[in-house]
Amino acid sequence: MAYETLLAEYEARRAKALAMGGPEKLEKRRKAGQLNARERLALLVDPGSFMESGLFGTSGVYPEQAEETPTDGKIAGYGRINGRDVAVVVNDFTVKGASTSATNSKKVAHMKRTATERGVPLVIIGESTGARLPDAMGSRGMGQLLGNDLTQFRRSREAPLATAVLGPSFGSSAWLACCADFAVMHKGATMAVSSPRLVEMALGEKADVEQLGGWRLHAETTGLVDQVVDTEAEVFQAIRRFLSYLPSHHMEAPPDAPVPAGSGADMKTVFSILPESRTQVYDMRRIIKALVDQDTFFELKPRFGKSAVTALARLGGKSVGIVANNPLHRGGALDADACRKITDFLVLCDSFNVPIVLLADTPGFQIGTEAEKAGAPGKIMNFMNAMTLVTVPRLSVIIRKSYGRAYVCMGGGRHSDDVAAWPTAEVSFMSPEFATRIVHGVGPGEPGFEEAFADIRKGSDVWGLASVFAAQAVIRPEETRDYLIRMLDVHQLRTTRGVGQHLMRTWPTSY
Numbered sequence: 447m448a449y450e451t452l453l454a455e456y457e458a459r460r461a462k463a464l465a466m467g468g469p470e471k472l473e474k475r476r477k478a479g480q481l482n483a484r485e486r487l488a489l490l491v492d493p494g495s496f497m498e499s500g501l502f503g504t505s506g507v508y509p510e511q512a513e514e515t516p517t518d519g520k521i522a523g524y525g526r527i528n529g530r531d532v533a534v535v536v537n538d539f540t541v542k543g544a545s546t547s548a549t550n551s552k553k554v555a556h557m558k559r560t561a562t563e564r565g566v567p568l569v570i571i572g573e574s575t576g577a578r579l580p581d582a583m584g585s586r587g588m589g590q591l592l593g594n595d596l597t598q599f600r601r602s603r604e605a606p607l608a609t610a611v612l613g614p615s616f617g618s619s620a621w622l623a624c625c626a627d628f629a630v631m632h633k634g635a636t637m638a639v640s641s642p643r644l645v646e647m648a649l650g651e652k653a654d655v656e657q658l659g660g661w662r663l664h665a666e667t668t669g670l671v672d673q674v675v676d677t678e679a680e681v682f683q684a685i686r687r688f689l690s691y692l693p694s695h696h697m698e699a700p701p702d703a704p705v706p707a708g709s710g711a712d713m714k715t716v717f718s719i720l721p722e723s724r725t726q727v728y729d730m731r732r733i734i735k736a737l738v739d740q741d742t743f744f745e746l747k748p749r750f751g752k753s754a755v756t757a758l759a760r761l762g763g764k765s766v767g768i769v770a771n772n773p774l775h776r777g778g779a780l781d782a783d784a785c786r787k788i789t790d791f792l793v794l795c796d797s798f799n800v801p802i803v804l805l806a807d808t809p810g811f812q813i814g815t816e817a818e819k820a821g822a823p824g825k826i827m828n829f830m831n832a833m834t835l836v837t838v839p840r841l842s843v844i845i846r847k848s849y850g851r852a853y854v855c856m857g858g859g860r861h862s863d864d865v866a867a868w869p870t871a872e873v874s875f876m877s878p879e880f881a882t883r884i885v886h887g888v889g890p891g892e893p894g895f896e897e898a899f900a901d902i903r904k905g906s907d908v909w910g911l912a913s914v915f916a917a918q919a920v921i922r923p924e925e926t927r928d929y930l931i932r933m934l935d936v937h938q939l940r941t942t943r944g945v946g947q948h949l950m951r952t953w954p955t956s957y
Contacts, residue, residue: 463501463516467540475540480613481678483521483538486571489682491525491534498523499556506549507581515541519574520550522557527569527686530694533561536571539613543575546618554618565695567606569685570626572619575641601625603797603951605695608685611637611664611671612678620659624670624956627692627794628746630684631671633661669750669787670956687744691758691765692798696951699799699944700765705739710927712736717923720870724846730755730772730805733845737927739763746791751783752776753808756791758800762931767795770805771856773846780852781812782820785829788855790955792832797951799944801934804842804857810850830854832953833861837946839937841930844871844908844917859916863937866919866929871908873916 464484466472472482481489487496499522504512519541525534535557537544554570561568599621601607609623611631620637623629631637638659645653656662664671673684693700716736721728735743738759745757752775757768769788771778780788795802811817811826833855842857844867853873854861867873889895911917921929939945 459502462513466516466538471540482540483536483571486612486678486682487521487525487534487536489679490536490569490571490685491527491532492529495526496523496534497525500549500553503549503553505547505581507547515547515549517541518547518550518553519544520553522553524560524566527567527689530689531566532689533557533566533568534571535569537573537619539573539575542578543614544573544619545575545578547578547581561605561607562602565605565697567608567689567692567694569608569610569689570619570622571610571612572615572623572637573613573635574615574617574619576617599625601952601954603627603696603793603948606689606692606798608688610681610685611635612681614641615659616641627798628673628685628688629671630673630675630681630688631661631664632678632681633674633676636660637664637670665747665749667750669747669783669790672746674749688758691744691760691800696798696948697945699939702763703739703742703760705760705763706741709739710736711740713924713927715924716926720846720868720923724870724872725777727773727777729774730770730778730807730845733805734759734768734770737761737930738766738768743768747787751781751785751787753778753780753812754784754788756787761803761927761934764934765800766934767791767800767802768805769802769856771808773807776812778808778847779810779812780808780826780829780855781817782822782825785811785822785825785855786957789825789829789832789953792829792836793950793953793955796836796838796946797948799838799939799946801839801841801937802836803930804840804862806842806844806848806853806856806858807846808849808852808856809847810852826851826855832950833857835949837949839863839934839939841933841937842866843921843926843930844868844873844911846870846872848873864919864933865917866921866926866933867908867911867917868923868926869908869920871911871917871920872906873908873911874906 466482475482503518505515505518519538521536521538523534525532535554558568607626608628609626611623612635615635615637623637636655636659642653642655642658645651661674665674675681675684691700713736716733719728719732738761742760743757753772755770755772759766759768840857840862842862842865848856908920912920
């Protein structure tokens with residue numbers, strides 16, 4: 447009888463915890479078109495794979511609040527994504543706005559520690575109001591809540607961290623998104639240090655939620671989110687897809703995948719994408735999509751630093767990181783944002799053993815007062831430094847222009863394991879137009895320009911690069927996919943089973 451009483455109590459407590467914030471709050475979310483935390487969890491992990499940790503956690507500071515703090519506002523545990531183990535935290539906004547407390551901080555720390563030590567990805571689904579008041583107030587509250595875990599915000603990239611920004615995401619939801627290897631944001635969500643209400647109280651500033659931390663701000667200006675999607679279902683699809691390109695931890699190679707039917711079918715016409723005029727713009731993403739396995743192009747930060755493209759993809763079933771210039775924006779000139787975006791991506795690829803393919807078509811770095819105000823020299827040198835620290839295989843293909851110091855940053859010389867070039871490649875210290883004006887003192891449309899321009903340009907063609915073995919191959923455009931697949935095989939890290947040295951594993955990427 448005592449046993450039956452204990453089981454009855456267990457089931458009652460379990461039902462209470464699974465009910466989250468109660469039927470009224472759940473119904474309010476349903477009417478607003480918002481999924482609840484457990485519905486989100488079901489979309490994220492494989493069916494039937496979730497094992498919860500801390501189901502019976504409640505407020506530890508105020509035991510009298512136990513009834514109103516089921517799971518203490520954060521659902522944690524272990525599941526599988528595409529058959530691979532993951533650690534998961536999903537914020538439950540129906541319980542005190544998923545605010546950070548002493549108990550749920552322990553749950554997050556436990557998931558982070560397990561993911562790091564056991565080599566499984568960590569996924570955190572954010573939606574929170576920040577620190578829980580009054581728990582955090584006063585010296586006692588601060589002593590209990592903050593500074594008791596050194597690992598929560600330490601990024602040493604032993605295992606991938608993917609995060610989602612949903613609804614209002616203040617406090618820890620924002621911090622963890624900034625620390626993540628991948629952050630996806632739902633349109634309509636807000637990510638900021640503090641809520642508009644607190645901003646108004648503290649500063650007297652009436653802050654519009656979109657201006658304070660909306661998706662356009664973070665996708666286009668701060669670059670703190672990697673993708674923006676329209677629906678919650680797409681949030682979880684993006685996380686699942688991102689993780690599919692990466693290993694479970696930094697000491698193994700990324701998983702292979704079958705090569706989809708139709709891959710490479712567009713290579714026979716890939717050259718037609720490149721305009722005949724050397725100054726005419728085009729979208730480099732069309733070339734990338736023709737090169738990589740069918741439907742595997744997964745772009746990161748597409749609205750930020752748009753003169754560069756960074757994307758995960760597969761070539762011959764193997765994960766690769768694509769770094770490319772995009773002449774569709776600024777003619778492919780690299781500004782400070784583009785340099786930062788590429789640097790962040792190099793850190794991701796090198797930390798998780800993903801080989802890198804660079805496709806170059808750039809007139810160089812953006813210059814001018816605006817570029818200097820944006821810290822261009824520092825961002826360029828970070829880019830340069832990162833390229834010297836990459837330890838995974840790097841292959842570069844010079845599609846068209848590659849001028850100045852950007853030639854080196856985009857894989858020129860020993861900054862790649864092998865350099866190939868299309869016959870259209872043109873390499874020099876600066877644009878021939880500018881060089882003609884400096885050397886001969888004439889510009890476009892002026893007498894003598896065409897002759898002087900031709901003289902300057904003739905030394906920039908691909909054959910000079912090939913003659914001094916600075917390009918190891920000159921290839922026909924339609925051969926590029928086969929060339930890259932073969933060279934990725936040649937340069938694979940056999941002696942370390944596909945694992946690099948991870949020299950940038952602690953590099954900060956949220957600056």
